[in-house]
Amino acid sequence: MDVSDSDNNLDVIRHSAAHVMAHAVQNLFPGVKIAIGPPIEDGFYYDFDKPEPFTPDDLERIEEEMAKIKAADTPFVRREVTRAEAEKTFGDQPYKLELIREIPEEVSTVYEEDGFVDWCRGPHVESTGKIGAFKLLSIAGAYWRGDERNPMLQRIYATAWPTEEDLAAYLKRLEEAERRDHRRLGKELDLFSFHEEAGPGLVFWHPKGALIRKIIEDYWRDEHLKGGYELVQTPHIARQDLWAMSGHLDFFSENMYSPMEVEGSPYLIKPMNCPFHLLIYKNTVRSYRELPIRWAELGTVYRYERSGVLHGLIRVRGFTQDDAHIICRPDQLDSEIVRVLDFVIKILSRFGFNEYAVYLSTRPEKYVGTYEGWEKATDALRAALEAKGLAYEVDEGGGAFYGPKIDVKIKDAIGREHQCSTIQVDFNEPERFDITYIAEDGKAHRPIMIHRALLGSLERFFGILIEHYAGAFPLWLAPVQVVLLPIADRHHEYAESVAGELRSKGLRVTVDTRNEKTGFKIREAQVQKIPYMLIVGDREVEQKTVSVRSRNRGDLGAQSLGEFIAYLGAELGGDLKTAD
């Protein structure tokens, strides 16, 4: 690679900065063992083995030491070495030795700057002065080679960019992400909470959050009914035997809560809904004429998640999946998958998500079902993706043991990806439950089962939604759509009558009758991200109007109530009740 070219390559800059960081750490803490230091998205890290933990002060010192090494502007020198030479050079670096001994090549390369040598493929920037603008960000624990049986190393995360401006822009992006953090907005907008007394990972939906959830659920149910699904509803617990039959006791028990005794027999809280849907299926003999069956349920499940993995609404222990199971004939598989993909796109785009990253996961080494079955199902998934013109990545061997799947990650307003939709073919449970349908030949055949979720879980999806919109929900989702701001007490009556009229159109309206100045009420409404504020004072009462202020566009001037209602109707896509 051309050196001047590599100087501008982000990965090269970051990888070089990682070397400089390791160098600085070695200068300040002689004897520290170094592991690996790769570039990553938005930065780089380096893993160290050091008996005492790094402190935030250490981070500052390391940063200063790096600045010195950068200022010295020493050239990075590339050298080819034999295996023996490499082993000798890194004789006191056990992690490097382990890596050196594993590669097949007899000749490898090292890079050196100012006496610090690292075993590395390169390339690097020309000299330490060219590592760009960098900043150390955090200290974290990380297992050597990502395996929890290995020792835990200390990882220092950092970022590096070609210029100071780029660095500043990145730090700004981090701030923006923090501003949108759903945990912070959840408090500020009074949407949900967690309680130590109740236990971690258990969500309490407050009135405003629960109202948004209700709107999402209503939309979801309506669309499912329109889309050829039927709704079912199943219990939260079932006998342990059911989970043995489904196989969850074998392959999912680590995520399940311990049994509770009911009249001598053990019951388990459900971690998934599928066995319940299969019981409904088995309740009667099914004809090929009935298929495909599409049963959907907002099913609340509980999974034991290790304490360290919980994260706001994104990863919780009790959550509601927007689940559905499609049971179909083999000849219906292709069209059913296309249909689900269409549905996924329709639903997600309603929530403002129009960019996706799609992954197709194929057969792993250990699997159930037949080879041909897997091939057919995987082909069907692939064909559906291609028919939809969706770009996707293949995760070879990444499928569950019971079937191949498509995962859809959505991109939010600031470009982050979130796992939501999943479409999975299942060869395991139909077998275990021995579900069949009677075909034209009068014999019992095995149907194919598809699990699918569009939003994933309501909790996670809500968290993603909050961050996507930064708490400023679009009109159709906003828990309060319009707030009336009477200027003085004498305007309360008019404000209430306007509010009443808006409510009769199905709008969600509040009246701020507090003894506060208008500027204060506006500020509060803005902070609460209420889409529309209607200011009413003497002028409005007199002229039978409302002064409209939009959360986004500011003062829109006075309108008659009729005009305002029409305006909202247009924004809602004609979704208003007709006048009584």
Add this chain to the structure above:
RNA sequence: GCCCACGUAGCGCAGGGGUAGCGCACCUCUUUGGUAAAGAGGAGGUCAUGGGUCCGAAUCCCAUCGUGGGCUCCA
């Protein structure tokens, strides 16, 4: 589960071996004010929980619970 950090009033934070402080919110009073914060007064905390060290612990030590940043694992 593992590594590190943190836990002080509803929220955001300061303090730190000698018996707790700020801002906002809350309550009361004055004010009826026109597009992002009117003024005054008041109330509120066994400093996460349990144990230990000490004449004395919110402060130091240990454990537990919870939260955060990661690792491992996933809707």
